[in-house]
Amino acid sequence: MPxxxxxxxxxxxxxxxxxxxxxxxxRPEQRNTVTYEVLDSLIAAADAIEQDDDVRAVVLTGxxxxxSAGTDLSARDGFRADGSDFKPLRGGTRDVGGELSLRIFESxxxxxxxxxxxxxxxxxxxxxxxxxxxxxxDARFGLPFTRRGxxxxxxxxxxxxxxVGIGKAVEWTMTxxxxxxxxxxxxxxxxxxxxxxxxxDRALAVATDIAEGSSPIAVAxxxxxxxxxxxxxxxxxxxxxxxxxxxxxxxxxxxxxGVSAFREKRPPAFTSHRSADLPDFYPWxxxxxxxx
Numbered sequence: 603m604p605x606x607x608x609x610x611x612x613x614x615x616x617x618x619x620x621x622x623x624x625x626x627x628x629r630p631e632q633r634n635t636v637t638y639e640v641l642d643s644l645i646a647a648a649d650a651i652e653q654d655d656d657v658r659a660v661v662l663t664g665x666x667x668x669x670s671a672g673t674d675l676s677a678r679d680g681f682r683a684d685g686s687d688f689k690p691l692r693g694g695t696r697d698v699g700g701e702l703s704l705r706i707f708e709s710x711x712x713x714x715x716x717x718x719x720x721x722x723x724x725x726x727x728x729x730x731x732x733x734x735x736x737x738x739x740d741a742r743f744g745l746p747f748t749r750r751g752x753x754x755x756x757x758x759x760x761x762x763x764x765x766v767g768i769g770k771a772v773e774w775t776m777t778x779x780x781x782x783x784x785x786x787x788x789x790x791x792x793x794x795x796x797x798x799x800x801x802x803d804r805a806l807a808v809a810t811d812i813a814e815g816s817s818p819i820a821v822a823x824x825x826x827x828x829x830x831x832x833x834x835x836x837x838x839x840x841x842x843x844x845x846x847x848x849x850x851x852x853x854x855x856x857x858x859x860g861v862s863a864f865r866e867k868r869p870p871a872f873t874s875h876r877s878a879d880l881p882d883f884y885p886w887x888x889x890x891x892x893x894x
Contacts, residue, residue: 630666658813672723699756716805727758850881
């Protein structure tokens with residue numbers, strides 16, 4: 603009889619938990635190290651999520667004891683351990699991790715990272731564009747790029763100093779040292795520490811609270827207003843944008859529902875959809891094209 607082909611586990615598992623999409627790095631025996639297959643799977647999942655109105659929040663986590671120990675330096679679709687085929691751009695001219703980070707950055711849904719364990723290298727940088735990061739209190743972190751002769755990727759050089767300040771970003775990057783979860787919390791890399799066996803439940807609780815208790819249109823607008831406001835040179839830009847958003851939102855159903863729910867002391871039941879109800883001025887930015 604012919605042999606039954608081996609069924610391989612997906613490198614990224616996508617689950618639904620009510621209105622929350624859960625993306626799980628699923629290479630526990632390899633400490634969830636990242637390959638191009640992992641990045642491609644995450645990008646595909648992110649693209650699918652953006653087309654699903656029923657998904658109102660996203661949680662990113664890992665299977666097992668590690669979130670991710672960084673780039674896989676030995677897998678077939680990674681790199682050989684001796685560095686002879688080290689191709690961080692997959693032989694091309696663009697960082698694939700950066701493509702993933704930009705997908706998350708452009709999302710109109712909140713993303714929450716559940717650092718179930720240690721995160722190193724791309725295990726940190728690919729999650730920097732997420733909005734809330736919750737970590738195991740025994741997790742360890744590190745950005746050892748310069749110790750491998752390279753620089754941060756996944757748009758880390760843009761996101762990291764905006765999250766933790768330029769001083770800490772430079773120190774972590776130049777030294778490449780491993781640091782504990784408490785330091786990550788103090789610097790703002792993560793927002794909260796909980797015991798390892800509670801990280802995912804806590805992240806799902808936060809995601810569900812946002813998904814069920816906040817207007818999806820208001821969340822989409824606020825998320826992009828805050829991130830993109832970091833690059834504005836004067837607060838009048840925020841004044842203009844907030845005015846336009848408030849005018850647009852007050853004509854929609856979610857404001858009426860939110861006020862009624864508050865007065866009636868009940869949870870809101872928002873009915874807006876990102877696919878149809880975002881204001882005409884969204885998006886108000888133009889994404890620069892990739893140029894080699």
